Amino acid sequence: MLEIEELKVEVGDKEILKNVNMEIPDGETHILFGPNGSGKTSLMMTLMGFSGYKVTHGKIVFKGEDITYMPIHERARLGMGVLFQRPPTINGLKTRSMVEICGRGKAMDVETLAKQLNFSDFLDRDVNHNFSGGEIKRCELLQLTAQQPDMVLLDEPESGVDLESIALVGDTINALLHRGVKHSKGKPHKEANGTKSALVITHTGHILDYITADRGQVLYSGALCCSRNAREILKWIREYGYEECVRCSM
Amino acid sequence: MFNVENMPDNTCDINLRDYDSEAKDHDYVDELSRIETKDADKFLNVGVDTHENGRAGTFIQKDKSVIHCKSCQDGVDLMGISQALEQYDRIGDYLWKNVSPDTDEFTNRAKEKPSGGYFIRAHAGVKVAHPLQSCLYIAKEGFSQNVHNLVIAEQDSELHIITGCATAPHLMSGMHVGISEFYIKKGAKVTFTMIHDWGEKIAVRPRTVIRVEEGGVLVSNYISLKPVGSLQMFPATYLDGKGAVARFNSVLVASKGCFLDVGSRVVLNAPGTRAEIISRGITTGGTIIARGDLIGKVSGVKAHLECKGLILNDGLMQAIPQLSGYVPGVEMSHEAAVGKIDQREIEYLMARGVDEEEAISTIVRGFLNVDIEGLPPKLKAKLDKIVSETQKDMM
Ligand SMILES: Nc1ncnc2c1ncn2[C@@H]1O[C@H](COP(=O)(O)OP(=O)(O)O)[C@@H](O)[C@H]1O
Ligand SMILES: [Mg+2]
DSSP, X not given: OEEEEEEEEEETTEEEEEEEEEEEOTTOEEEEEOOTTSSHXXXXXHHHTOTTEEEEEEEEEETTEEOTXXXXXXXXXXXXXXXXXXXXXXXXXXXXXXXXXXXXXXXXXXXXXXXXXXXXXXXXXXXXXXXXXXXXXXXXXXXXXXXXXXXXXXXXXXXXXXXXXXXXXHHHHHHHTTOSOXXXXXXXXXXXXXXXXXXXXXXXOGXXXXXXXXXXXXXXXXEEEEXXXXXXXXXXXXXXXXXXXXXXXX | OOOOTTOOOXXXXXXXXXXXXXXXXXXXXXXXXXXXXXXXXXXXXXXXXXXXXXXXXXXXXXXXXXXXXEEOSTTEEEEEHHHHHHHOGGGGGTTTTSSOTTSSHHHHHXXXXXXXXXXXXXXXXXXXXXXXXXXXXXXXXXXXXXXXXEEEEOTTOEEEEEEEEEEOTTOOOEEEEEEEEEEEOTTOEEEEEEEEEOOTTEEEEEEEEEEEOTTOEEEEEEEEOSOOSEEEXXXXXXXXXXXXXXXXXXXXXXXXXXXXXXXXXXXXXXXXXXXXXXXXXXXXXXXXXXXXXXXXXXXXXXXXXEEEEEESSSOEEEEEEEEEESSTTEEEEEEEEEESOOHHHHHHHHTTTOOHHHHXXXXXXXXXXXXXXXXXXXXXXXXXHHHHHHHHHHO
């Protein structure tokens, strides 16, 4: 699904990503750990093509296509979708319209989608205007549910989400990835181990209690330094901290 | 009295002698459906429903003639100001009591060469279910329409007025001077929505003063999306009674060659009074000066001013917020921002699959989409459509 080769990225004049190699096969969910400031968000913004993240070396291949310099909206149309950590407010644009925009003409029932995310009351509010941390996440997930991307990039989906909603966030992510969701009639979804892939950024690892991961990686000072079972990594980080985790890989 | 200290002087580009105060009379029209289509279309654009559906009354003045006037609501007087001068014996208590004819050359002109205007009065306790609509229309080339409007909301009454101003298509020159005096008595509420659709060469000089007594409420919406040559207005509102409230919303678009200097002043004269001014402006090559002036005279008042401007391509967008507090117990704030569209917002939309151009139009439409209180759904839909078209013209 996604291959990143020797990626180097500058923000401003500073090199933020030093040499990132990564491969996410079809249907796999990868977790990206890393301390604050290690470059996780920058990697995600680069994958989506945001201005300000300058690729100085390497390439990004998505579904077999080199997208390193492709405009943002074309990547989205090709099937890439992002849950942003801090999305901007768009004044005057109702959340309902935003969700419809994400659907790009697909038939869908915005009311029902919103209800599932406990978000009905927000449909008539301006996108992200005065939303709390948790509300922002649910708003992002609602948009992604309408968008139905094949490759989902989630930037700290659990941060700011209260305990009551975190299971809901987890369920929604699983549904997005067509993992472990049941049809209303109780039959497993036909794409139960389907073709949707994900890269989930987490600083704390809490989200792992709710979603299944195929692999984990650690980003440290702009370079990947560990790649193994996500739960193992989390255990290490929790016990010994990131420093130790980095030392182990050396 | 209307206070013009630090009112901008943008009058130099207008020579009153270029305009004619005489116009022929137009015939009275009983049925609005019989109004000429080219005029009727213009009326629709400024909120006038020619079927008079969901309207408590209609007043239409073309050049200097009242061509239609009808009130469908008991307890609401609606007529031309000249008729009111004959019929309403207390008019002397109101007319020119808040605006002095000597204020400037335009008020002077309105006094010397009057050409009508409307009189609206809601009797005590009368609450209209539907808006009244009025339209002041210039059809004659070079005409200067000098109107004087008077709105009185007696104690505990409620009035909703939609007033549209427009010119006939292709008019090359014209001027509109509008003196408006509002008296909102104890516990009364007035919602006033003004939509302008002038021509590219038209000069517009409204001069408005509003007085609000105890517990009274004024909601004023102003929308000018179509090109106008030169517009300058700075209505002054005096919140004289305890707990009086004023809210102003304006949405302005200035294309190349347009000059809009629009602001409001609210004087908070009594405890518990509140004021809010919200303004949105987009320039695509013209000039917008967005002013707001809040004056807190006593303690226990609250006021906020928000002024946001976007510059697409070029043009001048100037936000001039001003706050004056005369005592410690005032709570006043402002928020002003001028600039281009935030790139992060564009890219956020693009990340959902929208191309750049469509992302920009979506943001612009949102920017202009101020939730305006009290608009009938049909008018709201119409305005949304005009916003959409305006936005397309901008790109
Ligand atoms: N727009 C920017 N301008 C300057 N520096 C930035 C910008 N964005 C991120 N950085 C810097 O890049 C580094 C990585 O940031 P980020 O990708 O947000 O890390 P993470 O998501 O892992 O916390 C940090 O040192 C941060 O300060
Ligand atoms: Mg981050």
